[in-house]
Amino acid sequence: WKALPILSSDALSSVAYGTEQILTVLVVAGSMALWYSLPISGAIVGLLFLLILSYRQVIDQYPGGGGAYIVSMDNIGWFAGTIAGASLLVDYTLTVAVSVTAGAAAITSAVPILHDHAVLLSVSFVLLIMILNLRGLRESGTIFAFPTYMFIIGILSLILVGIFNVLKGGIPANVPPVTSHLPEGLTWFLLLRAFSSGCSALTGIEAISNATPTFRPPETKHAARTLALLGVLLATLFAGVSLLAYLYHLTPDPKQTIISQIAEQTFGRTIPYYYVQATTALILILAANTAYSGFPLLASIMAKDKLMPRMFMTRGDRLNFSNGIIALSIAAIVLILAFGGDIDRLIPLYAIGVFTSFTLAQLGMVRRWLKHKPTGWRTKLAINATGAVVCFIVLMIFAITKFHEGAWLIVLVIPMFILLFSQIYRHYQGIADELRLDRSTEKPVTQDQLLIIPVGGVNRVVRNTISYAKSLEVEAVALYIAFEKEDQEKMKNKWAEWDPGIPLEVTYSPYRSVIQPLLDFVDQMKARNKNCQITVLIPQFIPRRWWHNLLHNQTALMIRFILLWKRDVVIGTVPFHLKK
Amino acid sequence: WKALPILSSDALSSVAYGTEQILTVLVVAGSMALWYSLPISGAIVGLLFLLILSYRQVIDQYPGGGGAYIVSMDNIGWFAGTIAGASLLVDYTLTVAVSVTAGAAAITSAVPILHDHAVLLSVSFVLLIMILNLRGLRESGTIFAFPTYMFIIGILSLILVGIFNVLKGGIPANVPPVTSHLPEGLTWFLLLRAFSSGCSALTGIEAISNATPTFRPPETKHAARTLALLGVLLATLFAGVSLLAYLYHLTPDPKQTIISQIAEQTFGRTIPYYYVQATTALILILAANTAYSGFPLLASIMAKDKLMPRMFMTRGDRLNFSNGIIALSIAAIVLILAFGGDIDRLIPLYAIGVFTSFTLAQLGMVRRWLKHKPTGWRTKLAINATGAVVCFIVLMIFAITKFHEGAWLIVLVIPMFILLFSQIYRHYQGIADELRLDRSTEKPVTQDQLLIIPVGGVNRVVRNTISYAKSLEVEAVALYIAFEKEDQEKMKNKWAEWDPGIPLEVTYSPYRSVIQPLLDFVDQMKARNKNCQITVLIPQFIPRRWWHNLLHNQTALMIRFILLWKRDVVIGTVPFHLKK
């Protein structure tokens, strides 16, 4: 069973920061407020089970893999689909940014000397994952299964030993008391904020429904079972960590994560402590890696739907898959640097992205049940509708309680994405219209031809190009651009002596420019032969090693680019392969 | 008179860091050692006058502008020329890195809140200067003359008011005593190190001899006079700053430059203080800017000599001048980041680069006098020989006393440059040999032709390309690569219906790859027609706005690149200009 560990790493790894996010908010209201982390964690576990139930139904209906993008495109429409697409792109980017940042925090907690270099560490992880993926790393490798199991074993042991310690020694005296009324300073606003922060523990459970086809057949059954198991595991780990954090009366510390504090108090800085920190870092990096299969795939699907640039369309050459990998890495690094590697500020963006896609996926399922009405659709509808409403409420809580801490950025970014998508769509659609051809009337038509061959002297590259021009049996003229006055006569004499059978024109360019004289010559030839199609043949030698291109050909590339852009000429590149 | 201020900014701006560099070394030996900054400054002023005398003779002999590169290539030989070229490239890069770093230090001294962002500030300055230069900023602008005059006025006033204050109030009690024996901890090694650090005050005086042709005629007379004036000014400012630093008993402070400390003690944090800091920052940025005309020019000269890639060769299009500007900026930014914006570690590299070029220029002049022996050559020889020997001794002092602080880097980098230059030279020379043609025997030869046109469907871009192919009246075949099995038949039917008069071949590529099937088809055609030259015609539409290219054409570019590289085919790009 390798599907569980790899796909679940995204969801399970959130245990590394979920509890901490709750405490970070509550601690503002003083230590009396920390008790509330327990009911909040309880509510989050409840939400978790609701989401698991809802997503099991997505899996059942979309055995081909149903991300929020496909479900909403399919059932709601174009606009909802683009919102889902935008939120998923944000989700993937922040999965990378948040996971590597949390991974770096796990490491710097254990090795304090690295604390000042956490951002560098995070960026290095992104670059490492990027390079591995560009080189064609396959997720299916068995080694990828280990970190997840090791992490589960580590955190479970931590919880068991921790609770045993507490029972043996009694609850420590300094545990914050359980109170029935809200302590001073703890407002409902703060409680909701803590709840929404804690919902970051739910990010990543969408991954399994996206990847249903990667399971062994019967896929939907295996995927659904994996999802259920994931729910139980995640609930246990998250609730256990929250409970221990409360029992140990821990507060967030910028130099040490909550997991690290729990492990230190439980084991001391011994081998089990380092085991917990190392496996936490590993599963977080693995979680970041899952986005590297999801993002390029989604970008490719959206490119096919003409919402993303064609360069993201997946091809067998893997070339375009690489564009997705690089784009994801750049976006994640920019986010990490822009937020100074501060995970507390990245998480609101992440959670909003994820809950937007949750809401839209559930809403899409609601529409689907209403349309198709299969047997038992009422129960199914009820589950997805509850899921949609609850997710939407959580989303609103986010947007309101976290608006100043970055939520406004998402409120800005998602409409920008949608605008961009629709511009891209209109662009491709417009071109398709312009290129459409009536097969019965629009036949090819022929035209007179003229070849222009810019030559830099008399040498074998030029000879090669002249040979080609003569083989085509079309009218041709060579053009020499002299930088010095005296070069003009010299070249004419050489050409006459060589006598290649094609006339030579010479112009003088005192400012050593080549592009403008060439454009002028093209215009002059065009004026002389009105209905003629001009081809510029560029003699180009191909060096033996690709990096030798750094030493050549910039001018040829520039000429090609500008001529294609500014004039209606065909550009032919006639290669001469160097042997040395 | 605008030549003085602009060309002199490089040299005069060194006052901002020269004295500080001496004190930074001496302070290690305790406050008793600070007195030695005065005799060291005296020795540096002596060296300055020797260099001025020597360079006046360079100006006299090279009215066309004589950098160390030209003088050594001309008089010593290829090897010395490449060393001079390498050291000048290093010199220009470090002029930028050191000047903007010192400029940032001048600003953060006055505005302490910016202290933590000094590196960011330095990098921003480089980017700003780069952009202005790419946009064609001309140095001749009158506004560029002001900062230098304002700086001279500022520092002169500072020195006068400072000395007046000291005389009025008597020398402050805490001035370190003048001693005749070396205080404990002050070794000869340390003294020599302080001297070599102080020689950073001499960097930049080579700029005038490089730029002789920019003076009004008679150029050599004006340039020589400017150089003399510069010498007097630089000596006054440098000696004055050193004297005041001693009288005020100042020690280097990482948060405030020596100039800032002097200005603060003299004026308090009043308007004159801010005037001194602002003009210091301005002249330093102006100094960095001078390297932006020198570096691309030198790179262009060296490219003509086949020592640098052809892309640096200056053309009227300014395109290749831009390459020099960008290369210089990247190199300077890398240096600033690699050294964490620490000017004390950049200066040894800078000074070594500059003194290497000083030494070689003087040595070149010595060889020149010995060869030509004009009237009065003995005196001239004596001056340049003394200059060469003294510069060489300073260089050795540098290399030895600063070896561990980065001098080893230069000892590594300059030979690497020379190796690179000779590789580039051999590469270009080898290609010239391979392309040479015997005009009497090697005439053009013709060959059978075959056109291959990859088509993605039946549309107007394809029609445009087929029209072109038919106009050439050469055998042609269209190739369609299907990604889905059923597309094969569909396309054949469409083609038959359209009937363009050129046969269609269809292949199936299950992995959605286009490049490999195309390569295979080329090989297949080549095997069928042994002596045939194959041309691949690529249908390409040209969007109306250049940035629309981001949405298209990546595949076409890739095909073009790989086909040219891997097969002996001509690539024709047939443009279809979009109207919308």
Ligand SMILES: [K+]
């Ligand atoms: K999770």
Ligand SMILES: [K+]
């Ligand atoms: K995720």
Ligand SMILES: [K+]
């Ligand atoms: K996650």
Ligand SMILES: [K+]
């Ligand atoms: K100087």
Ligand SMILES: [K+]
């Ligand atoms: K310089």
Ligand SMILES: [K+]
């Ligand atoms: K300088």
